[in-house]
Amino acid sequence: GLEGVSGLHFHTHCEQNADALCRTLEHVERHFKPYLENMAWVNFGGGHHITRSDYDVNLLIQTIKDFKERYHDIEVILEPGEAIGWQCGFLIASVIDIVQNDQEIAILDASFSAHMPDCLEMPYRPSILKVSVENDEEIIEVEKGENQGAFSYFLGGPTCLAGDFMGSFSFETPLKRGDKIVFQDMLHYTIVKNNSFNGVPLPSLAKLDQQGFKILKNFSYEDYKNRN
Known part of the structure; x- marks a missing residue:
């Protein structure tokens, strides 16, 4: 009973x-x-x-x-x-390298396994923006969808995990080192599920409102050392 x-x-x-x-x-x-x-x-x-x-x-x-x-x-x-927290929160990553392995792979300073594990677990394909600077002008481009744009990439994280990547994502203009990749609608899982696997830093927490942009918290090696 x-x-x-x-x-x-x-x-x-x-x-x-x-x-x-x-x-x-x-x-x-x-x-x-x-x-x-x-x-x-x-x-x-x-x-x-x-x-x-x-x-x-x-x-x-x-x-x-x-x-x-x-x-x-x-x-x-x-x-x-x-x-x-729906449609709230951005995770902003930087392109640190572009490599070729059967197709173009953009290596980011953010990790799917460490910072966005829900993307791999569900799996969940986030909406993203590409932000680049040309002649001191900021250019924002919406990702077109898998193989829908002129330039397609897998996005990979910096950890040693073989599955720390997602793709493909495509754009009308090519990615280059230093471009920003903005993952949208990431608040609800990223903060509670992120981890420091492989020693990758946790993303800083910031707030953007009518008063401007403010860093709320940066994470250091001490946070990593004391976390477990």
Whole structure:
């Protein structure tokens, strides 16, 4: 039996709207209703894209109210997913070398395995910008998509891990040493999952707002030495 169990938890969503929760609850109630009736709480998991502009918040509210009414005012928990930091945060890397190995590979000072492990684990292909300087003018270019631009590259990190790369990414103009690669929408996993594998430095944390740009924290060797 379930003696001593006070709640149930399911996690089936990833970047979903409220209608997905409605379908999930139909399944959950069909198979687990006798157990729900004896529970004090239920966790609907994460993956609810609540801050997205087209998210049906009213449907979510009504769905939770109806569920609580059916189950003796059971406590309903929603996990804070990526929606709390969706489309927020940039990870800015520099191109430190361009090498050739079957195709062009741009080596960055940022690591997928150390700084962006979710990109490899999901896998998740981030949206990126290329920032270059020509004749003292800053030029920003949006990455075109795999093999959609004139110049295609794999992007590789500086660690010894053979899988520390992603690709391909393509641009209308070639990459060169010193160009910046801006990984967009990186706040929700980069800060909590980054690590100092291979001794690579952790990225500095900075804030950009109406008052300007401010470095909040730089990481040193002491942070690396004391981390483990």
